[in-house]
Amino acid sequence: MMLMLILSLSVLVAASVLLILSRDTLRLVVGLALLGGAANLTVFLAGRPGSGSGLGLGLTPILPPIIAAGAEMLPSAAANPLPQALALTAIVIGFALLCFALVLIANLARQDARQDADVLRASEPDATDPIKPPLLEP
């Protein structure tokens, strides 16, 4: 289980880096969302699901972090609930930012249909004079 999570984490990070390096604005945002997913997965893994020795590659079955009726504390084989709570918080925040980013690039696409990050130079135009920066209207 742990091994599978780690493998999927690497695939996620690789895909997100590829997409983030793209000049296409939508790809970039999707890449950021994937990177956010990878970060959330890292938080989840920090709780050592399937708790074990060493790298935690053991195949110990994971118990959900639920205290049984009448018991005072979690069974020792249960996953750590704290990182799950943290991951939940991070997912909510990441979702809000993803929504904002999608609306933002939709607005940008209305300004310039090419959706290319390199043409977004309204506030930082290329220099025309070799010494002085271009003059912008306020």
Place this chain on the structure above:
Amino acid sequence: MLLLLPILIPLAAALLAALLPARGRGRPALGVAAALAQVIAAVMLLSALPEGGQRSLMLGNWPQPYGIELVADTLSAAMVLVSALLGLAVLLYSLGQDDSENAAQDATATPLMLGLLASVAAVFLAADLFNLYVWFELMLITTLGLLVCRGSSRGNEAAFKYLALNLVGTLLLLVAVALIYAASGQLNFAALQVAGQWPEVAADLRPYLGLLLLALLLKVGALPLFAWLPASYPVLPPAVLALVGGLLTKVTAYVLLRLTGQVFAAPDLWLEALGWLALLTMVVGVLGAAYHWDVRRILALHIVSQVGYLLLGIALASPAAAAGTAYFTVHNILVKANLFLIAGLMFASAGHYDLRRIGGLYAARPLLAVLFLISAFSLVGVPPSTGFWGKFMLLREAFEQERYVWGGGALVVGLLTLYSMSKIWLEGFWKAHPEPTASAGAIPLPAYAAVLLLTGLILVMGLYPEPFIHLAQVATAGFWNPGGTL
């Protein structure tokens, strides 16, 4: 409760302000009232602290290690006070905005500015890594809102660039927090400090600490990760620019100081690297500023340059350097914000931000010229100004540690800062206006009051620095000190 007030007051006011109509003076007036209340709460918090001591609050009365803790020590309480004072000044300034076509959009900025003030105060008071991350995200979201609230194409572009780089920064921060938790099982600062004293935990923590440092360096605007800053800041309206440009990078510098100086023991090699990075950041920032002619761009690139001084103070890794960094952070928040507000007034008076299109402000607005000179001299570090005392504390420590290149570099950067400031003075104030027919716009009184408030604080801190330096030394006494505990 005292600890929660500086966070809750602006947060509640932000929600309330969003319900008020966007037109009219209702929102800015509520904002000024809330900022004033936050200042009073911060003063109460600072005065309630015992000398060199701290107060903490376990939210919801959950005991350690389950609860989220807020801690106010002298440093964090003083930083909360400074950010509240800055909030008061910028909201006062936005109260004076005339009813031009931008006024309606700027009114939507008030709730976001209050939200930013709340999250900044919370970052200062947070004593828990994950909580810190959450407030950083809130700072990011409110700043993005402020960037797009005018709905201009430049604002959208700036927001996109800001989002792309800063989101990577916060995600790195989240990953670092998760890995530190996996290695130590702790998130609370005091518990992390104790856990880091176990040799095997400290060895495990080292790479994750590097990731944390990388994330914070991106957010602080250090070389080579500062490209988002000059790309986004100059599109903001003056009041918002003063708040964002004055506070955000300095908040991250505070977090860097707190985490490397007190919570974790950063390895010497990293501090060495940080010092050289600080030097390069200083030089590149000031050279970038020398190229530009737009006042806002000059000042935005000076933020990068000043961040170099803060990183230098952290890299020197001693209690004296930490005191210098704390004093310099406060100085820089006030002076930089004041210069941005003055740039806004220069625009209102002369009609343009670009120095090639304006002039004659010394004849037209002598008071503004004097106010600019005070802040410009403080930024450069002419004695006796706040910048002089801050740089003196940092440079004395650099030379005492025989870091002659770092200290000498900082001195040269000071000279180049003088070049930029004299460029603004000569072109904006001294030379005649290129289009003498252009009529000077009126400056509203609240805007002047805001600049006067900040200038007064700068003058007091510069002419009578002893209590402030003493406060900085008390606040940072436990930094870089193996015996010091949280």
